[in-house]
Amino acid sequence: MGATYTTKxxxxxxxxxxxxxxxxxxxxxxxxxxxFNTEKGTADKCTWCYHRITKGLLPACVQACPTGARxxxxxxxxxxxxxxxxxxxxxxxxxxxxxTKPKVFYIGLDREVK
Amino acid sequence: MMLENxxxxxxxxxxxxxxxxxxxxxxxxITGLVAGAFIASSxxxxxxxxxxxxxxxxxxxxxxxxxxxxxxxxxVHLGHPERGIEIMFTPHLTSAMSGFGYIFSFYxxxxxxxxxxSFREDIxxxxxxxxxxxxxLYSSLALFSFDISEKALHDDEKFARKLAIIGIPSAxxxxxxxxxxxxxxxxxxxWSTPLMPIIFLMSAIVSGIALLILxxxxxxxxxxxxxxxxxxxxxxxxxxxxxxLDVTLELLEIISMKYASREDIDIINRxxxxxxxFTFWGVQLTLGILIPFILxxxxxxxxxxxxxxxxxxxxxxxxxxxxxxxxxWNVVIGGQEISKSLVGTxxxxxxxxxxxxxxxxxxxxxxxxxxLRVVTAILPPWKDMEEETQKLx
Numbered sequence: 001m002g003a004t005y006t007t008k009x010x011x012x013x014x015x016x017x018x019x020x021x022x023x024x025x026x027x028x029x030x031x032x033x034x035x036f037n038t039e040k041g042t043a044d045k046c047t048w049c050y051h052r053i054t055k056g057l058l059p060a061c062v063q064a065c066p067t068g069a070r071x072x073x074x075x076x077x078x079x080x081x082x083x084x085x086x087x088x089x090x091x092x093x094x095x096x097x098x099x100t101k102p103k104v105f106y107i108g109l110d111r112e113v114k
Numbered sequence: 115m116m117l118e119n120x121x122x123x124x125x126x127x128x129x130x131x132x133x134x135x136x137x138x139x140x141x142x143x144i145t146g147l148v149a150g151a152f153i154a155s156s157x158x159x160x161x162x163x164x165x166x167x168x169x170x171x172x173x174x175x176x177x178x179x180x181x182x183x184x185x186x187x188x189x190v191h192l193g194h195p196e197r198g199i200e201i202m203f204t205p206h207l208t209s210a211m212s213g214f215g216y217i218f219s220f221y222x223x224x225x226x227x228x229x230x231x232s233f234r235e236d237i238x239x240x241x242x243x244x245x246x247x248x249x250x251l252y253s254s255l256a257l258f259s260f261d262i263s264e265k266a267l268h269d270d271e272k273f274a275r276k277l278a279i280i281g282i283p284s285a286x287x288x289x290x291x292x293x294x295x296x297x298x299x300x301x302x303x304x305w306s307t308p309l310m311p312i313i314f315l316m317s318a319i320v321s322g323i324a325l326l327i328l329x330x331x332x333x334x335x336x337x338x339x340x341x342x343x344x345x346x347x348x349x350x351x352x353x354x355x356x357x358x359l360d361v362t363l364e365l366l367e368i369i370s371m372k373y374a375s376r377e378d379i380d381i382i383n384r385x386x387x388x389x390x391x392f393t394f395w396g397v398q399l400t401l402g403i404l405i406p407f408i409l410x411x412x413x414x415x416x417x418x419x420x421x422x423x424x425x426x427x428x429x430x431x432x433x434x435x436x437x438x439x440x441x442x443w444n445v446v447i448g449g450q451e452i453s454k455s456l457v458g459t460x461x462x463x464x465x466x467x468x469x470x471x472x473x474x475x476x477x478x479x480x481x482x483x484x485x486l487r488v489v490t491a492i493l494p495p496w497k498d499m500e501e502e503t504q505k506l507x
Binding site for chain 1: 125126127128129131133134188191192193194195197198200201204205206209210211295299300301302450453454455
């Protein structure tokens, strides 16, 4: 169907008017990032608060985090804070062997979160 | 039931609900029966095994009856069934799921054409000898072409044979594809294996032949017609051969998983010993393969005593169809009972009354039998046999 698409700014979203709700993508996600939205009858996922970030705001979880453990930014911008963190800190990915090239990076992660 | 009893270890927050229910167990099960019944009919149509002839046309009608229902469990399961057809018009080819509509439709056309050619002579004769709405029905089924000269029938047969030759890879592709849907999910260690399509195919053939044998015996009992024991035992022989291929592949998968012992082996072991321990070792392998294998082996050694052999074959077939259902269950449900975290398990609790519950599954599974009853009434597949018996009388 192709109800899942990548926006020009790099965010993966689900088109709720297009998704048939077969849930194959939920089975395919190695991170449990997708779920079935019973109200919409479609697959769903974190949108990085697309309604906020397109207005220049941060995702709600980043803004609400009391210790600033979460960072969000534009990887296409070479001078952005997130790119500096990726360049300078010891960062890791979850399940890198699956070749999914995730855009969520963890700082100082010795092993996967369990 | 409390959530703590259903979840063990660490699971991702979104995983608390099992997404693919008993309906998705039913889907590969029904598709497998289609592929198996079709391949059984090709033993006669393509490979010229004349002893299978009595059930060859019946096998085609069985394949059709189940094929017409095959997409129903999927459709009922969709979050938006009304959009289901769009998978054909706006396919996204990077998703294995997008191929279903095309493969299903292509195969349906092959089966319908094959049936039409096998029954064309009967249809034309019925059209010419009946009146009123029956005449109209059979004339339309004959597409208002009433040529049953020897040459026309010969051409039919030639074309039907060619079609059946295309039909075998199509049947294999239809069910191999269903296996690939699971085998291609790299996120799930229980599914992700290139063996999956061929395991699905072998178990499909096994279940299809077993179902065909059972339906044939029941149909003959209902019609109070003698059973062709040569045909029955020949089918049982093929069932035995495919059982060997099936169990070899199924065990090969488990043995290589255990021998390689990759990082996911702990969760696989837990799945096999705890979550699906009984349905895998007990139902799928022992009841569904080992016992039928021994019974069918004994049938080969018993001389005469056709009724005893028939009983042994029937029991084997009942066990085989139950065993293959357990196999589908162990794949579909088992695969979802391990968390993607690989350090936790979940539990599927079937619900009876719900859109994805046991009740709709039972209703959907009864439909092909009703369709088969109607189709065999319109196109009786037993004609050849009866004429031959009459001649003998």
